[in-house]
Amino acid sequence: MRNRRFVLGSGAALAGAMMLARRAPAAALANAPLSADERALHALNRLGYGPCPADAAAIAAQGAGPWLERFLGEQLEPRRLPQPEGLSATLAGLEVLHLGQAELLGRYREAVKAAREARREKAGGMTPDADALNAVRDKVRPLVVQAGAARLSRALQSPAQLEEVLAEFWFNHFNVFAGKNAVGILVADYEQRAIRPHVLGRFRDMLGATARHPAMLIYLDNAQSVVAGYQPPQRARRLLDQRPELKARLPQGLNENYARELMELHTLGVDGGYTQRDVTELARMLTGWGLDSRKALVGGSGDLFAFDARKHDTGAKTWLGQVVKATGQAEGERALDVLATHPATARHLAFKFAQAFVADEPPPALVTRLADNFSATGGDLREFTRTLLRADEFWSREAYQAKFKTPYQYLLSSLRALDLPPANPQNLLAALAQAGQPLFGAATPDGYKNTAAAWRNPEALTQRVQLATTLGQRSGVSPQRLGATLGASLSEPTRRTLAAEPPAQQVALLLASPDFMKR
Template identity: 45%
Template sequence: MTLEQATFALKRFGLGPRPGDAVRIAGDPRGALLAELATPPPDNLGPEASPDSTAIFLAIRADQEARRIRRAADNATQPMQSGSMAQAMGAGSPVAKASGAGAANGAGMASVATAAPMPGKPKDPKPAPSVSSQIYADEITRRIAAAHDAGTGVTERLVQFWANHFAVQSDKDEMVRGLAGSFEREAIRPFVLGRFEDMLLAATRHPAMLLSLDNASSVGPDSPVGKKRGLGLNENHARELMELHTVGVSGGYSQADVTSLAEVLTGWTFVRDRARPSAGDFAFNPGLHEPGDKRVMGRTYREDVVYAVGNEGQGLAVLHDLATNPATARHLAFKLARHFVADDPPKPLVDRLTATFTSTRGDLKAVGETLLKSDEAWAPTRKFATPQQFTIAAMRALDANIDAPMLMRALGVLGQPIWAPISPEGFHDDKATWLAPDAMTSRLDVADQFAQKARVNLPPAELVEAVLGPAASADTRQAVARAESERQALALVVMSPEFLWR
């Protein structure tokens, strides 16, 4: 192997080279990747224990309750607006008559609450961020550290791939926002080199996913609770389980299968009673479960079968069958090959990944090893880096001191905020999504900001060799050499075509 191949390996399969990384693995780039793949990524990100979903759920609920109490207290002490006072006093009161007459004349009574502040009166202090927002920022801080410190970064890339595959939408509400990081730590990291079925189950059961896809509020119409309260099904989670998480849109399921799976998943929720020790944990609630046999993709799942965990076993049986379905193997193999190799991945590579997934019954470590050992994966095809890949690679290359707020702002501008896709499909990773003139302008601005935070102690010309290697073109070398400042030179390194394409 060569230095050029080492740089290529770090860009294609890892998080991007830091100065010294390519030299370190130049003797055997593929072996270095495989060696890192043999070590599971850390579950705990940071010097102290990460809060679990139970602790996060309790903290957010306590914060919500405290804010509700503060709002109630504030409302009780604020003077009523004229309309509110009129309503409280009754339609025939002098206040009501004066308010109505004023409104008819286009004037009305000035509301005490909306009057201009007295001169010199201090403005109200900016409200403190919610606990959910603080947790979200803390989780991103942990993710930044994990990405910065990773060796080749191949396992971290897999974590990010699977977290996007099982995408939760943190913008849905503040509970999902606060739980998004714990979802990645609890449902993705422990299984990223394990069995797909275990990851599928953990992701399906996690409160972040149950809330993001509305299964926590799905009720069987003929269940005890459904009959009593007139509640019904929500099919979101069932649909995405098949369309996105397992067999894929062409996997052979029908709308009837979606409805049946939604019925199977009724009762899959989590404990919301803060007084219970299991608050925030997954729970199967039989009172919400739709009774009866269910038929999903040609197989009947009987209600009267004695499952190990009661009627929850219907769902476990369906998930097992979906996880081991040949369509799932093909769907996941294609997505992995597209993510790492090319927007239109080589069919032999997809076939090989599919065969490994099938023969190992979803062993994700074996699938990853097959990817790294396949010659097609090392072919000189190109992938355009997504905003998250670009910012992480730039941070590593420049040893940039990037904190969570700065990264959040940058990714917000670039259109790929962490754990916040616009749909359950997750973020696309193809060139058509991210390569546009205005997007490149935004990347240049981000590159300049990162260059300002750079701590790398190499001259720009040496940084070109360290992170771009022999593949750096004459044009790139010349542009960096002619830069008006070191900051501009560093920004040009990470904005070079050799850096943006992997």
């Protein structure tokens, strides 16, 4: 306990220094190019989740320059990197990755039905109480935990680190909240099929995949959006006559949630030049985009997206200054085509990408080059990413350690530096929740912030010191080995400060240092 108090006290002092740590570099270094070792560590921290001992050994054996050249080439071609056997075994054992959308939604509905029946037997009512809702969560939570285990295992063990960082970025861009209805049980499928296949592919393909995925259709309510005056089929009306309490669950009319976020967050940006009327018209164009829920009800299989022409608004529409002809599902697809290639989308994505990978206030010239590349290549995200990696701004002294780690990045980089496997995913997921960034837990469509202002506060820093203490005690890693792994990312003042502290506390203090909290 005394050691823990010592680390917390010393770590708090280091964390306090973190509040003042973002200063301009010393004059002697301000314009100096990064050394080869610094470039290698910069790549590991920005294009992955930090160095592990194997990375440090490879850099030492190959030389930082040759290692970095090979690393960058491999990261842009992740399919060529063999997956570790341990990671393959872990993913193979996660049931949630091998179930289809209909099966997943079917399990959720079975849980809801069982809870409703239990409630009805208990009190004669129809609305599930807290106990019934908890019973639903208990039945679906294991699959949500498996989704988290898959993400954490890949991020920690995959050699395709850039792919993992891009999966995090694009999932956050097209955020869905696991706490809403059936989204949690579908979130693994959403990441695996709507996000991951496209992170180095075409933006339009990712945009379409997210638009049609049941997780997004449920989260932003487009599955409930129908033309005004819509009447359910006669079979459904007969059921409603028998069970009028089900009427509240039927679509009630036009829902603009998805159309608004599609333009404001996913494509054009808040300053993209659209109006409220454009939101309404786009929502009308997307009516009928929903789910074939019958597959889940009868134990079917396969994908759930379905276009229902009966729910679609066939009236005249004018969107972004264009007259839209009534062509059913093709109206929505055409809208996605327009949004994916719009200049405002290129600018919006370029800014977010540069902010996530370079600086909280990204260089305007870099944003312009990224936007130009996006437009010129038709949204080719491999070339978009390659443009970033070739940019002088990315490799500048000013960008080096200029980003502050989110709780997710801090946890992963700590585990990788200590070479600790994700032995108990539930504990790691709990740690993220406690730090304010539960995995798949951003309730609002804009996802989690990646800027220092969102995460650099005294309470959050104290939580990191506590985590550093726990991991330092658990790891058994020597401070010398950890220092060798982190290499050039540790400043000489930090090394001198830690050398004066008791050896038993040095690992925890190093993880709590301002240097380690930056990337």
